[in-house]
Amino acid sequence: MTSRNFFTIKEFVELHRKLWDWLSNNPKMLKEYWPGWSQNGGYYNSGMVTNECWLCASTQDKDNNIFDCKLCPVKWPHKVCDEFDNSPYNMWLTANTTKTRVKWARVIRDLPMKERYK
Numbered sequence: 001m002t003s004r005n006f007f008t009i010k011e012f013v014e015l016h017r018k019l020w021d022w023l024s025n026n027p028k029m030l031k032e033y034w035p036g037w038s039q040n041g042g043y044y045n046s047g048m049v050t051n052e053c054w055l056c057a058s059t060q061d062k063d064n065n066i067f068d069c070k071l072c073p074v075k076w077p078h079k080v081c082d083e084f085d086n087s088p089y090n091m092w093l094t095a096n097t098t099k100t101r102v103k104w105a106r107v108i109r110d111l112p113m114k115e116r117y118k
Contacts (some may be wrong), residue, residue, distance in 0.1 A: 003016040009073045009117045011083060012058035016074070020109030023092075027101035055081070 008016070009083075019034050031052040050056040050067050059071035069080040081089040088111075092104035 007058070008057055010113075012054045013073055013113055013117075015053040017109050021082075024102050024105035024109060027098040029107065038091050073113055073117040075114055076111065 015036070018036055019031065022034050022036065023029065023031065033091060034052075050060060055072050056067050058073055059067045059069065061067075072080065076087065076117075078087050079083045081087060084090070088104050088107045092101055093103040094106060095104060
């Protein structure tokens, strides 16, 4: 499992941005198909990262058992990524057109870091 201690918060956010940049350029694909998972001989296996999300992985405890959405290092419009039907993540996930998926992938990619993590 990816450990919160393995990367810095900024590195987790950078990986998040790389994933979502790829998704914005490949709107028909899902997170699990990101080529970045196979980097370093498959070390970044999507099954090793909670919810296939680097931000979720950044909030895991040292034993990788629990993640805490309140510790997410970016500012989501509704405090967490998928609490509401109109959250950016849910809008991306349920988008009917590639144009809409691109739009929401870019929104998610560009979410600002919380001040305490800068």
